[in-house]
Amino acid sequence: MSSTNDDQSHSAGKVHCGAEFYKDKTAGLAEPGDFAALGESAARSAKKVNELSAEIPGWQDWRQTAHEIKEYAISNLDKLLVEFERNISARGVEVLYAKDAEEANRLVIDIAKKHNVKNIVKSKTMVSEEMALNHALADEGIRAVETDLGEYLVQLADERPTHIVTPAIHLSAEDCGRLFADKLDEPYTAEHKELTDIARRHLREEYLKADMGISGVNFAMADTGTIAIIENEGNAGLSTSAPPVHVALMGMEKIIPGVEYLPIFLHLLGRSGTGQKLTSYTHLIHGATPGRKMYLVILDNGRTNDLADPNTRSSLGCLRCGACLNNCPVYQRAGGWAYGWVYPGPIGSIITTQLLGFEKAGKLPFASSLCGACSEACPVKIDIPHQLVHLRKRIVNETSSVSKLAEGLMWKGWAFAMGGPLRYRLTMKAVRIGSSLAKFLPWHPLQLGAWTRGREIPKATGPAFRDRWKKKQKQQK
Amino acid sequence: MIKQTSCSPSKWEYPKYEPGDPVALFVPCYTDQFFPEAAEATAELLRRQDIPVVFPEKQTCCGQPAFNSGYWDEARKVVRQFCDAFEPYKWVVGPTGSCAAMARVFFEQVDPEPRIAEIGRRVCEITEFLVEVLGVTDTGASYPHKVTMHIGCHTRRELGVVDPCHTLLNSVRGLEYCPLPDIEECCGFGGTFSVKMPGTSLSMGRTKVENVIASGADVLVSPDSSCLMHIDGIMRRDPRAKHIQTKHIAEILVANE
Numbered sequence: 206m207s208s209t210n211d212d213q214s215h216s217a218g219k220v221h222c223g224a225e226f227y228k229d230k231t232a233g234l235a236e237p238g239d240f241a242a243l244g245e246s247a248a249r250s251a252k253k254v255n256e257l258s259a260e261i262p263g264w265q266d267w268r269q270t271a272h273e274i275k276e277y278a279i280s281n282l283d284k285l286l287v288e289f290e291r292n293i294s295a296r297g298v299e300v301l302y303a304k305d306a307e308e309a310n311r312l313v314i315d316i317a318k319k320h321n322v323k324n325i326v327k328s329k330t331m332v333s334e335e336m337a338l339n340h341a342l343a344d345e346g347i348r349a350v351e352t353d354l355g356e357y358l359v360q361l362a363d364e365r366p367t368h369i370v371t372p373a374i375h376l377s378a379e380d381c382g383r384l385f386a387d388k389l390d391e392p393y394t395a396e397h398k399e400l401t402d403i404a405r406r407h408l409r410e411e412y413l414k415a416d417m418g419i420s421g422v423n424f425a426m427a428d429t430g431t432i433a434i435i436e437n438e439g440n441a442g443l444s445t446s447a448p449p450v451h452v453a454l455m456g457m458e459k460i461i462p463g464v465e466y467l468p469i470f471l472h473l474l475g476r477s478g479t480g481q482k483l484t485s486y487t488h489l490i491h492g493a494t495p496g497r498k499m500y501l502v503i504l505d506n507g508r509t510n511d512l513a514d515p516n517t518r519s520s521l522g523c524l525r526c527g528a529c530l531n532n533c534p535v536y537q538r539a540g541g542w543a544y545g546w547v548y549p550g551p552i553g554s555i556i557t558t559q560l561l562g563f564e565k566a567g568k569l570p571f572a573s574s575l576c577g578a579c580s581e582a583c584p585v586k587i588d589i590p591h592q593l594v595h596l597r598k599r600i601v602n603e604t605s606s607v608s609k610l611a612e613g614l615m616w617k618g619w620a621f622a623m624g625g626p627l628r629y630r631l632t633m634k635a636v637r638i639g640s641s642l643a644k645f646l647p648w649h650p651l652q653l654g655a656w657t658r659g660r661e662i663p664k665a666t667g668p669a670f671r672d673r674w675k676k677k678q679k680q681q682k
Numbered sequence: 683m684i685k686q687t688s689c690s691p692s693k694w695e696y697p698k699y700e701p702g703d704p705v706a707l708f709v710p711c712y713t714d715q716f717f718p719e720a721a722e723a724t725a726e727l728l729r730r731q732d733i734p735v736v737f738p739e740k741q742t743c744c745g746q747p748a749f750n751s752g753y754w755d756e757a758r759k760v761v762r763q764f765c766d767a768f769e770p771y772k773w774v775v776g777p778t779g780s781c782a783a784m785a786r787v788f789f790e791q792v793d794p795e796p797r798i799a800e801i802g803r804r805v806c807e808i809t810e811f812l813v814e815v816l817g818v819t820d821t822g823a824s825y826p827h828k829v830t831m832h833i834g835c836h837t838r839r840e841l842g843v844v845d846p847c848h849t850l851l852n853s854v855r856g857l858e859y860c861p862l863p864d865i866e867e868c869c870g871f872g873g874t875f876s877v878k879m880p881g882t883s884l885s886m887g888r889t890k891v892e893n894v895i896a897s898g899a900d901v902l903v904s905p906d907s908s909c910l911m912h913i914d915g916i917m918r919r920d921p922r923a924k925h926i927q928t929k930h931i932a933e934i935l936v937a938n939e
Contacts, residue, residue: 534868534886535879572879574872574886575750577839591791597752616748620756623711624763629742633715655880660887660915663716670709670718674725674737 243367243375244537250371251531251582253480261476271473272586274466275522278458282512285427285460286503292430296492298499302457309504310341313419313452316500317347320450322416326408328434328441329353330421331369331525332454332504334547335560338419349419350411352440354404361388367541369548370478370527375540408440418444422455422501423524424470428463430491432501435474437485445490452500453490457508458521464489470524473584478526507560516595520555522585529579529589535572544569551579551589558596563604570596637665694786694842696806696815699773704734706768708776708805710907711743713930717777717907720930724777724808727932731816740767746784749792751874758793765789765801772804777932779807779837779905787840807837808932809905813846819853825937826856830899832890832913834906835868847905850935857934860899864889871912887916891923903931 258264278285290300303309309332317325325342327333327349339349339360351360355372359365361384366372376384378395386393391403420441424433432453434441445451461467475481493499511521530536530550541549546566548556554569575590583589601609622632640662643653656662667673705728709721728735745760764785768774776782782805789802812818831851837843851859870876870886890913894902904910910928917923 534870534889535882538882538885571752571875572882574835574868574870574875574883576835576868576872578835578866578868581839594750594752594788595791597750598754599752601752601754612751613753616751616753616756619748620753620759623742623745623760626740626742629711633711637715656877659880659884659919660912661918663712663911663915665716667718670714670721671737671739673718673722 242377243540246371246374247368247531247533247537250480251528254477254528254531255582257476257480267469267473268584268586271469271584272519272522274461274469275585276519278460278462279512279518279521281462282457282460285462286457289425289427289430289460290503292427293425293432293492293501294430296430298430298492298501300501300503303502303504303506305506306336306504309336309454309502309506310338312502313338313454314341314345314347316450316452317342317345317417320416320498322347322450324411324415325349325417325419326352326411326415326440326444326448327356327419328421328436328444329356329372330419330454331547332421332456332506333419334366335504335506336454338454350408350415352408352411352438352444353436354401354438354440357404357408358384361385365542366547367549368527368530369525369550369553412443412447415444415448417450417452418446418448419452419454420445422453422459423474424461424467425455425459426462426464426467427460431464432490433467434488434490435471435484435486436488437479437481439486442486442488445488446494449496450498450500451493452502454502454504457503457505458512474524474526477524477528477582477584507562510562511556511559514559514595514599517555517559517592519585519587520552520559520589520592522587523552523556524585526584528582528584529587532578532582533573534576534578535574539572544572551593552583552587555587555589555592555596558600563600567600567604570594570600633669640665694814697772699815701732702734703773704736704771705773705775705811706771707735707737708741708744708768708774708778708781709737710776710778710781712911713777713907716911717930720777720907720932723930723932723936724775726936727808727812727821728775730821730936731812731818736771738767738771742767744781744784745792746781746788747873749784749788750872754792761789761792761798761802765798768801768804769797773811774801774805775808775811776805777808777905777907777930779810779841779843780834780908781805782807782810783836783840807841807843807846807905809846809850809935810841810843813849819849821850821853821935823853823935823937824855824857825934825939826858827901827939828858828860828899829854829901829903829934830860830862830894830897831931832862832865832869832894832902832904832906832909834904834909837905838866843905847931851903851931854934854937856939860897862897862899863893865893867893869909869913871909873908876912883912884916887912891916891920894926895920895923900926901934902926902928903934904928905931 294300301312342349351357358373368374381400382393382395385391385403420434422432423435475484529552533551536550544553546557558566558569570593573593577590579589622628643662707725713720725735742763743760744764745757748757785802785805790799869890870883876883907930914928917926
């Protein structure tokens with residue numbers, strides 16, 4: 206699998222998410238190769254988190270409570286957003302709304318131009334990835350540097366994150382050493398401490414020369430008008446406080462009703478994301494410090510599609526902890542890029558599909574065996590596999606293509622064949638003949654060929670159960 | 683009855699079984715055709731508990747393949763056929779956790795008609811029925827082999843049926859249980875998933891096979907023949923796993939070796 210660092214992938218307008226998954230049909234079998242390290246690392250993280258949470262007696266109650274708080278917040282988003290805006294703007298923060306990525310980019314660029322900004326430091330924000338903000342800024346001649354270590358590495362490599370919490374999970378220490386040698390002219394090293402020292406030294410200069418800092422928002426508390434940003438590296442603290450202007454980017458679903466509801470999410474997010482009891486830093490920002498300017502851009506970008514669908518609405522409660530990615534056997538093998546956009550993994554298959562629409566992302570909900578490891582791990586109990594199946598239904602009903610036409614006919618035929626015992630018997634006779642002949646054929650058509658490349662087809666060794674049963678009943682009489 | 687979600691299935695509230703109540707045997711389509719021994723063992727397990735067993739001949743399929751593929755209109759037709767077949771029976775039991783989950787958890791999503799959801803909720807997986815409904819903890823079987831077990835994800839996470847499988851397997855005389863590493867992981871079958879994304883599915887299946895080999899078992903059992911079909915299909919191609927047999931758990935629970 207190759208990285209999708211070409212220009213196409215940066216603009217949501219051209220992506221066809223999930224196409225990567227279908228390559229294995231034509232280009233041989235997708236073996237875990239490139240992403241073996243990612244898969245192992247994700248699985249290790251999942252195990253650690255699952256062990257940690259199993260030790261907490263109230264874990265399931267926490268999840269349920271968090272789920273209900275998010276459910277309440279999402280159902281009352283209209284009121285809570287207004288309350289939040291009123292409270293945070295009362296302390297001098299300018300609140301702006303953007304309908305889509307393009308509008309949000311324009312708002313940020315306008316702010317940057319107004320303040321004559323040339324250099325920006327950014328702490329981790331998934332919303333800015335949605336906007337492809339760095340590229341929009343670069344087009345205006347404004348330089349934005351990622352300061353989260355993982356994001357910094359990915360930016361230096363001109364790649365895209367493969368994970369929402371650990372963006373460079375696919376890079377080894379050796380990869381990082383080569384990257385620093387190549388891009389920063391540093392002597393090669395694969396020592397972790399030396400690598401972080403290099404990054405720290407380079408990033409420190411960036412903070413000092415930055416005219417503006419951009420951050421994301423983890424939680425927005427309506428009652429006090431406070432935003433919470435949690436992090437481990439101190440880079441969000443510096444990005445939001447060192448430069449004279451701070452722009453916070455926030456998806457409109459990040460609202461929680463009040464500050465009293467924050468602790469449970471902090472408990473859940475640190476543990477689910479990285480297996481920490483609490484992240485190293487929790488910043489509560491109530492407004493701009495004197496002499497500095499703060500803006501908050503609240504983004505819709507398709508979230509209202511999700512809000513409008515009662516069956517997937519709860520996916521808006523996602524904390525972006527990455528637990529579902531780490532636990533997902535498909536993600537572990539395919540890596541983040543295969544999902545084609547900003548949000549990979551099981552939750553990405555819901556969010557991306559709702560945000561970008563079925564035409565662009567309609568393949569993603571099918572990239573799951575529906576095993577449910579994701580929803581078991583989700584700290585806010587999003588019933589991911591159920592939502593994926595619901596989306597599959599909507600995609601089947603609401604989109605059309607030639608291949609779908611053929612598939613639809615196949616299922617119609619299947620429903621007819623399963624519509625009565627006699628039809629069932631005839632169909633199964635054909636299936637049995639087919640499966641016993643299959644091994645003599647040198648080549649298997651279509652999907653069957655893909656199956657048999659790696660697996661034997663089951664053999665029917667004797668009469669079907671229902672025939673055996675009938676015979677037995679007759680003998681007993 | 684309470685609603686279940688995949689997030690953490692709540693304890694299912696089972697109705698009380700009255701002695702003499704007939705049980706309708708539900709046999710999934712692939713089991714009917716390819717694994718009839720699993721269905722026969724299930725019928726035998728019920729008979730040994732003095733339960734009258736009937737096999738409604740109108741049954742065909744639970745509708746899950748179309749449901750999971752997004753073709754709910756087609757699934758609904760088959761779900762109705764299922765419900766017509768089983769409507770007369772208070773108890774429906776089968777050698778499958780996955781199809782039982784389809785009936786119990788998903789029928790109500792596919793069809794708003796209350797009758798459909800109600801019939802769907804009658805369906806039980808066989809080990810679940812024996813342990814949770816009848817209170818059986820020993821089927822009197824003996825099977826002196828090294829055995830490991832994979833529980834399908836629908837059985838594990840949608841039905842929450844894990845303990846009954848272990849309870850009954852533990853009671854089998856002579857059986858040496860070999861724990862399966864990463865037992866909770868999906869085998870990669872996922873029905874049409876294995877057809878739509880055969881490469882990813884195969885990679886997951888191979889991991890499962892590695893773990894089965896690592897367990898040291900000679901026999902892999904499961905409450906789901908569908909997972910076994912997938913895992914077995916891969917093991918037949920792997921020289922290190924060719925000696926490992928796959929069997930439905932019901933076959934072990936009636937064994938007398």
